[in-house]
Amino acid sequence: MSKKDEPNLESKFVSLRLEAGLTQKAIADALGVTEQTVRNWERGKIEARLTLGQTKLLCKMLNKSLDEMPDNFAGT
Known part of the structure; x- marks a missing residue:
């Protein structure tokens, strides 16, 4: 994963995803979107x-x- 593709660790959504033990791919597959979309x-x-x-x-x-x-997946 390049630096530009790294998730915003300040993001509440990222924190929730990591807390649940989920990858970007798992979220993407379940929701029917691409992994790039989740990133x-x-x-x-x-x-x-x-x-x-x-x-x-x-x-x-x-x-x-x-x-x-x-309310905002990228925000804190």
Whole structure:
């Protein structure tokens, strides 16, 4: 992984993903997006636009309620 592809470790989303023991690939595969898309969310290059079904699945994967999810995946 190059320096530019490293996740923003200050990101709440990255913290939640790592806490759940999930990789970017696992999130991507489950949500039907590319691993690059997840990297871009974490780096703030693009905003996550998830369907309701994807959002519910992501909450379940991270073992968090919707209220506990960050508003911005790249932010702190």
